[in-house]
Amino acid sequence: MTLKMDAAALNDFLAREFEQVASDFTVESASEDLLVMRLKVSDAHLRPGGTVSGPSMFGLVDLAIYCAILSKIGPVGLSVTTNASIDFMRKPESGRDLLARCRLLKLGRVLAVGDALIYSDGQDAPVARSSMTYSIPPKR
Amino acid sequence: MTLKMDAAALNDFLAREFEQVASDFTVESASEDLLVMRLKVSDAHLRPGGTVSGPSMFGLVDLAIYCAILSKIGPVGLSVTTNASIDFMRKPESGRDLLARCRLLKLGRVLAVGDALIYSDGQDAPVARSSMTYSIPPKR
Amino acid sequence: MTLKMDAAALNDFLAREFEQVASDFTVESASEDLLVMRLKVSDAHLRPGGTVSGPSMFGLVDLAIYCAILSKIGPVGLSVTTNASIDFMRKPESGRDLLARCRLLKLGRVLAVGDALIYSDGQDAPVARSSMTYSIPPKR
């Protein structure tokens, strides 16, 4: 299976369709097995104490797995997140971007499942783990 | 067990400690068994298509259960979310605030667990369900 | 909406279709808003230390929500669990049955979502919380 959208095509898509958030996120790479997305951390993502907020990490994984689905089915229809679970394991390093490394575990007719590890850029130990399920629109 | 912080005390606390987000959220009521929090939906919370974004709903539940913990232990230390699961079940009604109705299921020495249903204001069917675990700081 | 299967009909169904496990479980009651299922705890469900095993509690919720779906759509097709999350909050009382009190939060065309609290029979504080998603077969 070849990708229907590569990193450049996905970034173009985000700029067009998700302009409210596109400036915060970049697809760093997209391959058959792994998509890496960057959250450019700014003050808007921080909680008291200088740590990146949970909702910001949630949004990072949500968009990363969504892009992993698009990379395989193309920019058609609108997949919807139906379930998410996330474990916050370590405090992100302050002053560093976050990177989500995600993989698509299932791409079915009606459901897709992916998971991701989130890292502070340059660090070895993941700060969070997440898995999400998406409902795929009937016709594609 | 009487509450250590009521709705007014919780709203004061949010205004002081979470000023970045406090204008978006209000504790509507807090009792022994139920805390209700409102997300005042604005354009910043919307996704393409006019629906409230997943991260916004995540943030609503996260803050609501956090406040339910504070209502019982008071404004001491800093509880940290360690796990969250969320099911997105229906599309929120456009142009309506969201209300999270949450209950604290466990308040232990080191872990607290709560869950919540999210509703579009004035609607009967919940748009999302979520449960979260918090790690409570050692001394309180 | 009236129920298509009441508690007696559900117990008959379990005895017929799930004979391997039916002797362990009983539907205590089924109404529009709440289904209660009992796990008759025996040695087979215990872990070292005398506590009920996690898989047994998982199986209790899984079957309870499955029956809540059947109570509304009837004994047609085969719904399949696609996602489950469970929080183990307290140690069950030894020597007591477990009761799952569950509600169906969504019954859609392709997905159903339910949640449950598990109690040791006669106790007030829940021992576990769980939510599960089911994929509903296309034709019903």
Added chain:
Amino acid sequence: MTLKMDAAALNDFLAREFEQVASDFTVESASEDLLVMRLKVSDAHLRPGGTVSGPSMFGLVDLAIYCAILSKIGPVGLSVTTNASIDFMRKPESGRDLLARCRLLKLGRVLAVGDALIYSDGQDAPVARSSMTYSIPPKR
């Protein structure tokens, strides 16, 4: 960090401490980064239709991650599962054992987090994904 218990030591431990279930499970391998556990599938694990039951898969992951923790901290105290999430993605092949490939993502002072993919022996696509959190006893 060297392992405190290798596969042989873990299997001895299971035979001693979990005799009710030890005959169903084998630690195939244990290393710094990966523990593989086999569920020897028998009729007791099957649901109508011949597929392995959800509770059996839950039990496989639960025991696998528990062993991954033991491999690093040794056979001391009793870690307790506090949270689990699991996605059932494909029907297991009938007549084949299941293998859980799990990794420990965090081993903290009070909490450990691991995740796993479950495969039908000899197949490439995972049948399930799961992550679990364990509370670690205070003194070790």
